[in-house]
Amino acid sequence: MAAEAATTSIDEGLNEDGGRWKDLDKLILRPGTIVGDNFEPGPELKENLMKMVRVLVVGAGGLGCELLKDLALSGFLNLEVIDMDTIDVSNLNRQFLFRFGDVGKPKAEVAAKCVMERISGVNIVPHFCRIEDKDISFFDNFHIIVLGLDSIEARSYINAVACSYLEYDSDGNPSDGIKPMVDGGTEGFKGHARVIIPGLTPCFECNIWLFPPQVKFPLCTLAETPRTAAHCIEYAHLIKWGEALKRAELFGISGVTYSLTQGVVKNIVPAIASTNAIVSAACALEALKIMTDCSKTMSNYLMYNGTEGIHSKMTAFDRDKDCLVCGPGILIELDISVTLSKFIDLLGEHPKLLLSKPSITHRGNNLYMQAPPVLEEMTRSNLNLLLFDLIGKIPKDIIHATGTTSINGKRTSCLRKLRVIFKGTAEDVTDMDTMGAVYRFVDKDNPEFWGYPVPKF
Amino acid sequence: MAEPKNKYDRQLRIWGEQGQAALEKASICLLNCGPTGSEALKNLVLGGIGSVTIVDEFKVEMNDLGNNFLVDASSVGQSRAKCVCTFLQELNDAVKAKFIQESPERLLETNPSFFSQFTLIIATQLLEDSILKLDKICREGNVMLVIARSYGLTGIVRISVKEHTVIESKHEHFVEDLRFHNPWPELKQFAESIDLNVVDPVIHKHIPYAVILIKLVEKWKEMHDGHLPLTRKEKDEFKHLIKSLMLDIDEDNYKEAIRASFKVCPEGIGSDLSQILEDGSAEVDFGSSDFWVMVAALKEFIANEGEGEFPLEGSIPDMTSSTEYYVNLQKIYQAKAEVDFLAVEQRVRSILKRIGRDSDAISRADIKTFCRNSRKLAVRRYRSIEDEFKSPATLELQKNLNDEEYSYTFGFYVLLRAVDRFAANYNRFPGLFDRRVQYSLKSSEVADDVHRLNSIAVGILNNLGFKAKTLYEDLVSEMCRFGGAELHAVAAFVGGIASQEVIKLITKQFVPVSGTFIFDGIEHKSQVLPI
Ligand SMILES: [Zn+2]
Numbered sequence: 010m011a012a013e014a015a016t017t018s019i020d021e022g023l024n025e026d027g028g029r030w031k032d033l034d035k036l037i038l039r040p041g042t043i044v045g046d047n048f049e050p051g052p053e054l055k056e057n058l059m060k061m062v063r064v065l066v067v068g069a070g071g072l073g074c075e076l077l078k079d080l081a082l083s084g085f086l087n088l089e090v091i092d093m094d095t096i097d098v099s100n101l102n103r104q105f106l107f108r109f110g111d112v113g114k115p116k117a118e119v120a121a122k123c124v125m126e127r128i129s130g131v132n133i134v135p136h137f138c139r140i141e142d143k144d145i146s147f148f149d150n151f152h153i154i155v156l157g158l159d160s161i162e163a164r165s166y167i168n169a170v171a172c173s174y175l176e177y178d179s180d181g182n183p184s185d186g187i188k189p190m191v192d193g194g195t196e197g198f199k200g201h202a203r204v205i206i207p208g209l210t211p212c213f214e215c216n217i218w219l220f221p222p223q224v225k226f227p228l229c230t231l232a233e234t235p236r237t238a239a240h241c242i243e244y245a246h247l248i249k250w251g252e253a254l255k256r257a258e259l260f261g262i263s264g265v266t267y268s269l270t271q272g273v274v275k276n277i278v279p280a281i282a283s284t285n286a287i288v289s290a291a292c293a294l295e296a297l298k299i300m301t302d303c304s305k306t307m308s309n310y311l312m313y314n315g316t317e318g319i320h321s322k323m324t325a326f327d328r329d330k331d332c333l334v335c336g337p338g339i340l341i342e343l344d345i346s347v348t349l350s351k352f353i354d355l356l357g358e359h360p361k362l363l364l365s366k367p368s369i370t371h372r373g374n375n376l377y378m379q380a381p382p383v384l385e386e387m388t389r390s391n392l393n394l395l396l397f398d399l400i401g402k403i404p405k406d407i408i409h410a411t412g413t414t415s416i417n418g419k420r421t422s423c424l425r426k427l428r429v430i431f432k433g434t435a436e437d438v439t440d441m442d443t444m445g446a447v448y449r450f451v452d453k454d455n456p457e458f459w460g461y462p463v464p465k466f
Numbered sequence: 467m468a469e470p471k472n473k474y475d476r477q478l479r480i481w482g483e484q485g486q487a488a489l490e491k492a493s494i495c496l497l498n499c500g501p502t503g504s505e506a507l508k509n510l511v512l513g514g515i516g517s518v519t520i521v522d523e524f525k526v527e528m529n530d531l532g533n534n535f536l537v538d539a540s541s542v543g544q545s546r547a548k549c550v551c552t553f554l555q556e557l558n559d560a561v562k563a564k565f566i567q568e569s570p571e572r573l574l575e576t577n578p579s580f581f582s583q584f585t586l587i588i589a590t591q592l593l594e595d596s597i598l599k600l601d602k603i604c605r606e607g608n609v610m611l612v613i614a615r616s617y618g619l620t621g622i623v624r625i626s627v628k629e630h631t632v633i634e635s636k637h638e639h640f641v642e643d644l645r646f647h648n649p650w651p652e653l654k655q656f657a658e659s660i661d662l663n664v665v666d667p668v669i670h671k672h673i674p675y676a677v678i679l680i681k682l683v684e685k686w687k688e689m690h691d692g693h694l695p696l697t698r699k700e701k702d703e704f705k706h707l708i709k710s711l712m713l714d715i716d717e718d719n720y721k722e723a724i725r726a727s728f729k730v731c732p733e734g735i736g737s738d739l740s741q742i743l744e745d746g747s748a749e750v751d752f753g754s755s756d757f758w759v760m761v762a763a764l765k766e767f768i769a770n771e772g773e774g775e776f777p778l779e780g781s782i783p784d785m786t787s788s789t790e791y792y793v794n795l796q797k798i799y800q801a802k803a804e805v806d807f808l809a810v811e812q813r814v815r816s817i818l819k820r821i822g823r824d825s826d827a828i829s830r831a832d833i834k835t836f837c838r839n840s841r842k843l844a845v846r847r848y849r850s851i852e853d854e855f856k857s858p859a860t861l862e863l864q865k866n867l868n869d870e871e872y873s874y875t876f877g878f879y880v881l882l883r884a885v886d887r888f889a890a891n892y893n894r895f896p897g898l899f900d901r902r903v904q905y906s907l908k909s910s911e912v913a914d915d916v917h918r919l920n921s922i923a924v925g926i927l928n929n930l931g932f933k934a935k936t937l938y939e940d941l942v943s944e945m946c947r948f949g950g951a952e953l954h955a956v957a958a959f960v961g962g963i964a965s966q967e968v969i970k971l972i973t974k975q976f977v978p979v980s981g982t983f984i985f986d987g988i989e990h991k992s993q994v995l996p997i
Pocket residue numbers: 211212213214215329332333334335336
């Protein structure tokens with residue numbers, strides 16, 4: 010209804026920007042009939058989009074390069090990009106912001122510079138580091154996070170960070186601090202784009218089963234009964250470089266090549282420019298819709314496969330009500346006498362957490378930090394204090410713990426939201442066990458067609 | 467071991483050296499280098515396409531800086547074709563990039579033979595009338611045509627090629643041809659040489675499942691008058707038979723045999739493949755393409771040496787086994803594949819001779835690739851644009867119209883044509899006014915355009931054979947709101963799809979889209995409509 014009443018001047022070419030955004034203006038200055046609930050077209054919306062909204066792009070690889078370009082040309086003029094990698098020759102077939110001369114330089118820095126040189130008015134701050142290296146408060150600055158990653162662990166981490174901003178009211182309804190995410194991924198001719206609005210749509214962890222585990226060969230097969238080139242290579246990688254070929258000859262196996270060696274050892278994913286372009290464009294368009302409400306937002310998971318014809322399938326997945334990450338948090342009941350040090354031990358023993366070396370924060374305050382050494386020293390004295398006192402004698406509150414845990418035998422960084430309640434201080438708690446299993450088995454019926462199959466040799 | 471680090475490494479893993487060579491030989495012409503065309507070309511230049519020629523008449527204006535990455539502020543006032551060409555060249559110096567500052571429409575009138583020099587034309591943002599002309603020219607000159615268009619939150623990609631044949635379709639979900647039901651003598655002999663009742667548990671758990679299944683199918687057939695386990699009940703019984711031979715529940719090879727037990731019943735060939743075998747083109751003559759000559763040979767092979775089977779592919783999946791058993795098994799399959807290949811090759815040579823061509827005209831390597839992929843062949847034929855407009859596939863389209871899930875895409879298909887008619891009538895797109903107008907849904911100018919566009923769209927609907935009196939009104943109104951805008955994100959999506967299809971057409975790998983791809987940027991429920 011708000012859209013109906015709005016009237017907007019469309020004097021293209023007469024705008025202060027000289028008509029530069031003439032095309033985008035149609036979507037954000039004009040009222041529409043199929044739009045988001047809170048769409049208020051007009052110059053104010055445009056000003057917000059271009060001057061106020063801050064976007065974090067995670068990853069400056071194949072998707073990241075496209076995303077920076079697509080977002081900047083969709084009117085997001087304040088961007089930051091974070092990536093820990095440097096440029097490799099094999100990036101050049103799709104990561105179009107890089108040239109031969111850039112090989113070895115940080116991706117985030119080169120990408121930011123290139124887009125700023127080409128698109129006037131856009132400001133991009135690069136961060137050449139791991140996302141885990143950033144303080145949690147770093148993420149406060151952003152209105153939306155767009156992910157162009159190839160790692161499940163990194164997705165999982167950033168997802169937990171974004172979900173940690175979510176607060177629930179006493180009825181368990183999401184109330185405040187929603188930080189939307191748009192996530193893309195590709196492999197060969199396949200890819201996905203999804204929208205995550207914590208508390209409203211499923212988070213990454215709610216549908217973790219969409220990502221099957223990566224292929225690993227049992228060691229005994231590799232050592233005693235190798236059958237394929239991949240087995241020989243994996244074995245050689247484990248035992249000694251360069252032995253693959255010899256071993257293959259010994260067993261009469263053909264097909265050990267340099268390119269296969271690289272593929273098996275580094276688990277290299279085939280990648281082409283077109284799929285990255287398609288998936289990134291879908292992500293950027295959704296980011297624009299989420300931030301302006303200029304059209305409907307996708308609901309909520311787009312699976313794309315261009316191998317045979319063009320298949321794009323939209324699925325509205327459901328949230329996992331018991332999700333450890335986007336749910337209300339893990340309930341932990343404590344005695345008032347528990348010290349911070351004891352609390353940290355408890356997190357390591359908790360069967361659903363098994364957090365080792367966690368750092369603890371409460372409402373942005375560092376209670377105890379494992380690293381860097383300066384912070385560790387500063388917070389060390391808190392360890393012997395009572396947690397109840399440290400959080401200001403509040404009977405129940407949210408505490409965040411960042412540490413590592415073991416998932417499928419692999420150490421993984423994670424951030425967990427904890428709902429701490431002190432016994433005898435607040436109303437009694439009945440729902441002691443509100444969370445479900447963290448990692449479920451891969452759904453065997455979920456057709457591999459849409460997923461990310463194990464590498465084929 | 468020391469192969470050079472290659473910038474194409476990640477894509478070579480997908481289409482191989484041959485696909486890459488085909489790309490490097492191709493010459494592409496792009497008509498109009500707005501963001502849709504520029505993005506399509508960008509992806510191809512990155513991948514190392516041979517040469518590109520850009521045809522565009524415009525000068526770079528301010529609005530290009532708001533939606534096109536291949537121009538910058540210093541380009542304003544210069545030829546858009548030249549600026550895009552320069553930035554494209556920077557992406558990959560192995561590509562020959564050229565430009566012509568000229569309107570594609572004028573070129574169609576004055577120099578139609580210009581287009582015949584290219585492998586493929588990508589036509590972007592062209593109106594209906596020009597597309598019809600271009601399609602005719604391309605079909606006459608045997609040039610492939612890919613049409614791409616972005617319009618507000620919608621877009622379209624359509625291929626127009628008389629016939630596209632694919633040998634390496636790279637189907638992913640394909641059950642290997644392992645012949646468990648019908649082993650040839652050497653395979654049978656190998657299976658017989660292995661004793662399933664071997665006492666040594668280490669040997670027992672390293673018998674490959676292929677051998678287990680071959681032996682047990684044989685046994686099953688003896689017990690069931692030569693029939694295979696076909697019904698669900700029989701299949702379960704067959705699994706029990708496998709299970710009964712396990713010494714230990716942890717024997718991986720037996721577990722694999724149970725999981726693979728469905729492979730003992732041959733799949734039968736799909737309707738696509740049987741259509742290819744029955745296609746009139748398989749009656750070959752001097753003018754037949756290599757593909758159809760090989761299909762003709764394939765048919766002969768199946769009817770003769772093949773005894774009803776396709777040539778064996780020769781590869782076997784990984785399975786728990788001792789290395790010795792596995793390598794031997796591999797050799798037996800490879801040897802049979804080689805025998806089948808030689809038989810097909812001989813037939814290809816004699817067919818070539820019969821139709822008056824050089825009997826060596828098709829290389830051994832090509833025949834080998836054909837044999838290895840003979841169950842995965844694909845043929846795509848695209849009707850001309852003129853045919854599509856004159857005699858639409860109404861029955862097939864009707865299904866889409868009634869599909870609630872995809873209500874927008876069919877509407878967009880009609881409206882994308884309607885805006886071109888609108889432009890032909892009024893010399894502007896709906897929602898683009900020649901004077902200052904307050905764009906409100908209630909203003910008379912906007913309401914008039916919505917009304918006009920709707921009437922044109924209903925006219926098109928009626929021509930398509932639909933009795934509808936109106937389209938979804940909100941969608942017509944959105945189409946007016948778009949006012950011909952070319953948004954970067956939509957252009958990058960549509961251009962990305964177009965470049966992907968170009969790669970499939972040129973590498974002759976993977977299967978191009980069969981119909982008209984309609985992009986729905988509202989709900990992201992894009993769809994392929996039948997042509
Ligand atoms: Zn969740």
